[in-house]
Amino acid sequence: QSLTTAQHDSINQMVSTVANVLDRKVVAGVKDMLTRLAAKGVPVEGATLMALPRVITEEGRERMLRNLRLEATPQLMQALHEGKSFYALTPSGPVIGLANYGSSIKQRAMIMQDLAHELGHMVRDRIWNSMDAETQAALTEDFKTDHPGKMTKSDRKKAEHEWFANHMSRAILTSLAEATSNISNPVARLMARMYNMAMQIWHA
Numbered sequence: 001q002s003l004t005t006a007q008h009d010s011i012n013q014m015v016s017t018v019a020n021v022l023d024r025k026v027v028a029g030v031k032d033m034l035t036r037l038a039a040k041g042v043p044v045e046g047a048t049l050m051a052l053p054r055v056i057t058e059e060g061r062e063r064m065l066r067n068l069r070l071e072a073t074p075q076l077m078q079a080l081h082e083g084k085s086f087y088a089l090t091p092s093g094p095v096i097g098l099a100n101y102g103s104s105i106k107q108r109a110m111i112m113q114d115l116a117h118e119l120g121h122m123v124r125d126r127i128w129n130s131m132d133a134e135t136q137a138a139l140t141e142d143f144k145t146d147h148p149g150k151m152t153k154s155d156r157k158k159a160e161h162e163w164f165a166n167h168m169s170r171a172i173l174t175s176l177a178e179a180t181s182n183i184s185n186p187v188a189r190l191m192a193r194m195y196n197m198a199m200q201i202w203h204a
Contacts, residue, residue, distance in 0.1 A: 014045070017050055026111050033176060043127065076088055085098050087121035113173065
């Protein structure tokens with residue numbers, strides 16, 4: 001389906017916040033992924049997207065938390081300390097931070113894989129409550145099959161969110177790799193190469 005003007009504007013705004021930080025081919029990949037997913041009806045617009053500096057000081061972390069109104073959870077603080085990508089739901093909306101691994105084909109693919117995973121977290125938050133009870137129950141049973149051990153309620157919630165994001169990222173990368181595999185223009189070939197490399201990283 002074609003995107004509305006509002007969807008185009010939202011995606012362009014998201015991409016503009018990383019355009020001067022990430023490698024230009026990664027930026028093209030970010031826009032391609034968001035556009036293709038939105039066209040499929042996946043709710044990916046309206047998030048705050050940011051590229052993390054390769055080295056971030058304690059002062060920089062505190063400023064980021066303050067400016068984005070992020071809750072300083074142990075998981076988020078560890079991600080910021082280690083320079084890893086993250087997803088957080090804030091009072092102002094979802095925030096996705098992307099690690100800037102570099103500009104080699106593998107590093108670009110790692111960023112794309114991270115984006116697919118963090119979008120998986122965001123999509124889960126956005127669609128879960130609108131799912132019918134049968135679908136929720138089926139997903140919960142699938143999760144329990146993959147994670148049969150006992151967990152605390154808090155640990156189970158985190159694990160379920162991670163499980164959903166993992167499966168969503170695989171679906172995203174598989175779909176987009178297939179969608180770009182038979183298109184002959186150079187940009188599509190670049191996207192296909194990044195998506196396929198990201199799939200290899202996912203399976204590793």
